[in-house]
Amino acid sequence: MSEIAFLLDASALARIFYDDIGKTSLENILNYPDSTLYTPEIGIIETISALLAACNSEDISLKEYTLAVSTIYNMVEKRELNVLSLTDDYVQDCISILEQYKTKPEKGFNGVDAIYIFLSRMIAHTVSGANVTVVFVTSDVRLYNACQEETSFKTFHFWTCDLGCGHIEHIPKKFAKEKPARYAKCNNCGSQVLVEEAHESPNRCPTCGQLCPDCSIDVCPSAYSIDFRRWS
């Protein structure tokens, strides 16, 4: 069994405080014994920013925000979470990554994503030859998709589920709803005219047809469990 170095982006780091789909996977990653957790400086900054945005929207109180920050502080102090800063210049490298991915419009990619990819590459490069697997953890599907081209490290989308049927590993589209076709009556002839095509939910198992119309933790039927052996 090899050690796993998990690099969390801010979506994963911020999500350790509040429950949503993928909660179990994230908890399993946090508790996996033979592993270490990392995030770059920007991961901390983004997480704080998201927590403050939740404060501004009155989802959480300022007091609760302070407790969340304290929790991060204590995790860093106890080395449960390692916050990494790169000592060498890396702007050129990030620009190269941006040029690699941002030029593909379908990917959707931004500057922060380049930092996460570069750091993952750097960690993987540094531990290469050791018995360590680097796994980048995110729920940002655009970043996740870009990472599929990366070969030096693995990427895990922590929303990954089994749709409750267990036939597939599925990354749910959380806000995609199944919609019936919409028709309207033609003002001239009175016939029914198709206004909007039906949208089939992407959260449907192609094997058995199991459907998750509402992707929400309250009704999530997934029993997905990470098989850590794939990384070790």
Added chain:
Amino acid sequence: MSRTCEPYYRRKQFDTAIARFDGFGGVIATSILKEEEENKFTNALQRDVPKDEGTLFSVTVGDEPFVGLVLTGSLREEEAYNFKDPLTIYIPESQRTLFSVTIGGKSFQILSDRDISKERTSKTEVPPLFSEAVVRLKASAKFQFLEASRLFNKEKIDRSITLTEFKMLRKKKDVPIESYLFQERYE
């Protein structure tokens, strides 16, 4: 005084260690001291250094003393898993952050990857306190491990709270925290 480690560089097992032999002394590994006593590692001696510099060790390689980055065979002899958490100390002259472990109140510094691997597999039921990844990242000097006190204003921090306690204290379980994040990233 030359600081070459040439005789050891020829030995394959030292490749990784010697690769870190750059500017501040030697990087020498555990079992080497045991196996290679005849090869000039006479002993590891503690050297007094000012308190704020941490505790360094020196070792004699041939006729040349090296300071720092030495771990003795005691790593294997003692219960590896009784080690306290790895410490980081600061070496002012080289401006580098080095890695050390504490054994019975004494600090020992960097160990070879080879030895870590052995320790890690020797007792599979007990999770090792050493992380090979952490050691490698620290030894590479390409990364800085930021201290919590450098990231946040200490005065506002509740030093006792854990993640489990936070989850018990939070008012709402489900805050769409990623939505806030993605709004900032993409909108």
